[in-house]
Structures are given as C-alpha cells and as structure tokens.
Amino acid sequence: MAQDAAPAAKAQPTVSAPAAPAAATPAAAKDAGPGNPDEGGWVPMTPTPGKGMPKPAGIDVQQQYSPVGRMAYPFHVAMMWIMGIICVFVAALLLWVMIRYRAGRNPVPSKTTHNTMLEVVWTLLPVLILVGIAIPSIKLLAKQYESPPKDAITIKATGYQWYWDYTYPDNGVEVVSKMLNVPGEPEINAGTRYDGTKPWDGPNHLEVDNRLVVPVGVPLRIQTTGADVIHSFAVPSLWFKLDAIPGRLNERMLQIDEPGVYYGQCSELCGAKHGFMPIAIEAVPMDKWRQWVALQGGHMKKTGGSDASAQPADAAAAPEATPSDKPAEGAAPVAPVTPTPATTA
Numbered sequence: 001m002a003q004d005a006a007p008a009a010k011a012q013p014t015v016s017a018p019a020a021p022a023a024a025t026p027a028a029a030k031d032a033g034p035g036n037p038d039e040g041g042w043v044p045m046t047p048t049p050g051k052g053m054p055k056p057a058g059i060d061v062q063q064q065y066s067p068v069g070r071m072a073y074p075f076h077v078a079m080m081w082i083m084g085i086i087c088v089f090v091a092a093l094l095l096w097v098m099i100r101y102r103a104g105r106n107p108v109p110s111k112t113t114h115n116t117m118l119e120v121v122w123t124l125l126p127v128l129i130l131v132g133i134a135i136p137s138i139k140l141l142a143k144q145y146e147s148p149p150k151d152a153i154t155i156k157a158t159g160y161q162w163y164w165d166y167t168y169p170d171n172g173v174e175v176v177s178k179m180l181n182v183p184g185e186p187e188i189n190a191g192t193r194y195d196g197t198k199p200w201d202g203p204n205h206l207e208v209d210n211r212l213v214v215p216v217g218v219p220l221r222i223q224t225t226g227a228d229v230i231h232s233f234a235v236p237s238l239w240f241k242l243d244a245i246p247g248r249l250n251e252r253m254l255q256i257d258e259p260g261v262y263y264g265q266c267s268e269l270c271g272a273k274h275g276f277m278p279i280a281i282e283a284v285p286m287d288k289w290r291q292w293v294a295l296q297g298g299h300m301k302k303t304g305g306s307d308a309s310a311q312p313a314d315a316a317a318a319p320e321a322t323p324s325d326k327p328a329e330g331a332a333p334v335a336p337v338t339p340t341p342a343t344t345a
C-alpha cells in the first residue's frame with residue numbers, strides 16, 4: 001500500500017482542476033492513438049440503458065449475457081431461495097421452542113433425550129440438500145473453467161495503476177483504456193475527455209475513452225495480468241471475474257451472446273484510484289469487429305491451418321481497410337509496446 005501512495009501523490013496535481021466541461025476536440029486529439037474511437041471512422045455503439053450496467057436502486061444481479069451467466073444466474077436464484085427457506089424454518093423452530101417450552105409453562109421439565117426418527121431426519125435432510133446443491137454447483141464450476149478452443153480470439157488485459165491496457169496478440173492491436181473524466185468532479189485522467197461529450201457515452205465512472213471491442217457469439221480467450229499490483233478484471237453482466245496478478249497470466253474463456261456495451265470495474269483494491277479504472281466491452285458482430293481491427297491497423301490471425309475459416313474473411317476485411325480514409329493508421333506504429341513484466345506466457 002505504501003507503494004501505491006507514491007504514484008498517487010505524483011498524479012495528484014492533475015486532480016485539482018475543477019473541470020471546465022472539456023473542450024472535446026483538444027482532449028480527443030491528445031489521446032489519439034491506436035484504439036481511439038475518434039480515429040479512422042469508427043463510431044462506437046451507444047449503450048442501451050440498463051443493459052450491461054447497474055440499474056438505479058437495483059438489488060438483483062445484473063441480467064446475464066454470456067452462456068456461463070445464463071447458467072449461473074438461475075442457480076444463484078435457487079440458492080437464495082434455499083438459504084431463505086432454511087433461515088426462516090430454523091428461526092421459526094427456535095421461536096416455537098422458546099415459547100412452547102419456556103420454564104413458566106413447564107415447571108417440571110421433560111426428561112426426553114433421544115428421538116431416533118427425528119435424529120435420522122435432521123441428519124439426512126441436510127445431507128440431501130447439500131448433495132442436491134453440489135451437483136449443479138460442480139457443473140457450474142467446471143463450466144467456468146472451460147478452456148477456450150484453439151481458434152479462440154486472444155485478448156490480453158493488463159491492469160495498470162489506474163487503467164487497462166488491452167492487446168490482441170494475434171491481430172497486432174493494442175488499446176489503452178482510461179476512464180472518462182466526470183463533469184463536475186476533479187479531473188482523474190488528464191487528457192481524456194469528459195463523459196457526456198459524445199452521443200455514445202455511457203454512465204459516468206464506467207465509460208472509457210477506448211473500449212475493448214470484441215466480436216459476439218465466438219469464444220474469446222481472455223488473459224489477465226497486472227503490471228504493478230494485483231487488479232481484477234470483472235464484468236458483472238457477463239459473469240466474468242479474473243484476477244490480474246503481476247508475474248502471472250490468468251486465462252478464462254468468455255463468450256458474449258449479443259451485441260451491446262457491457263461495463264465492469266477493477267475488483268481488487270489496487271491503490272488510490274482503484275475506483276477509477278472501469279472496463280467497457282463493446283461486443284459487435286464479427287464483420288464489424290474485423291472492420292474495427294483493420295481500422296486499428298491490425299490484421300486477422302495468421303492461420304497455421306487450424307482455423308482456415310479466418311483466412312477468406314481476413315481477405316475480405318483487408319480491402320475494406322485500404323480505401324478507408326486513414327492510410328496514416330498503419331504508419332503509426334502500434335503504441336510503444338509496454339514491457340509486460342514477467343508474465344509466464
């Protein structure tokens with residue numbers, strides 16, 4: 001924690017300026033670079049209110065948009081009911097015993113010590129309930145740890161104090177993703193614009209300058225690591241949470257059911273601005289994703305034969321990129337590749 005304090009203090013000077021609702025253009029120009037949505041004609045998706053984000057006064061888990069989430073959510077609801085019924089039942093029994101068998105009503109206490117039938121029931125019943133829970137629970141656990149198939153699209157999310165960096169190693173794309181500043185609040189990220197200055201901006205504290213753009217309906221291999229301290233990559237509406245640990249490369253499969261913008265946050269206390277490194281995933285159809293990759297100056301995976309299907313599509317994406325009015329895109333080398341600390345890849 002002492003470590004965290006130092007960079008925080010250094011960053012502090014930028015935090016005081018009381019937010020002149022950002023001239024969007026100069027700010028946008030500042031964060032020009034790979035992944036900038038203002039670059040290359042990419043128009044980010046406008047999020048649907050309430051989808052992939054928390055709802056005001058909501059108390060339930062967010063609606064799920066991934067196969068794992070759709071499996072886990074009903075299980076979560078069933079567990080809540082089982083727990084609730086047991087709590088009410090035990091509390092009722094206690095109350096009944098306290099009232100019915102109080103000293104005042106039973107001056108001569110009963111000498112009963114055993115009841116075989118009752119003992120068998122109160123042993124067997126919890127065992128049966130636990131077995132009943134264990135079966136779907138283990139299935140869900142296994143599903144959550146399912147390995148991505150060989151041809152899954154790889155995305156590596158690196159947590160920094162206090163932003164995310166996304167690389168697509170097979171596509172030669174890198175995106176640095178920082179929280180948008182919040183109107184009326186101290187500036188958190190110098191150089192990023194203010195939330196609400198673009199029509200596609202989502203909720204404040206959750207929207208970022210450059211989203212993680214991914215294709216829908218196909219398995220993604222999400223790898224996480226931390227560049228400095230432990231972070232955690234978590235998106236509630238996709239039932240996805242994976243720690244990002246320095247010196248380690250964690251991996252989990254993610255698949256998103258339908259296009260949309262899904263928001264999450266770093267979920268490991270990682271320092272002073274832990275609360276200001278949100279995650280915004282923009283899931284788009286595959287052809288749009290290919291277009292996005294091309295606009296970032298990236299390419300489709302060079303196939304070694306396993307996923308031959310990618311090749312013709314790659315060829316299709318390429319011409320799309322060439323006439324694009326952004327030839328400079330390719331010229332800008334993919335942002336200075338941040339040395340990733342000792343990841344065991």
Ligand SMILES: [Cu+2]
Pocket residue numbers: 159160230231232266267268269270274277
């Ligand atoms: Cu963090």
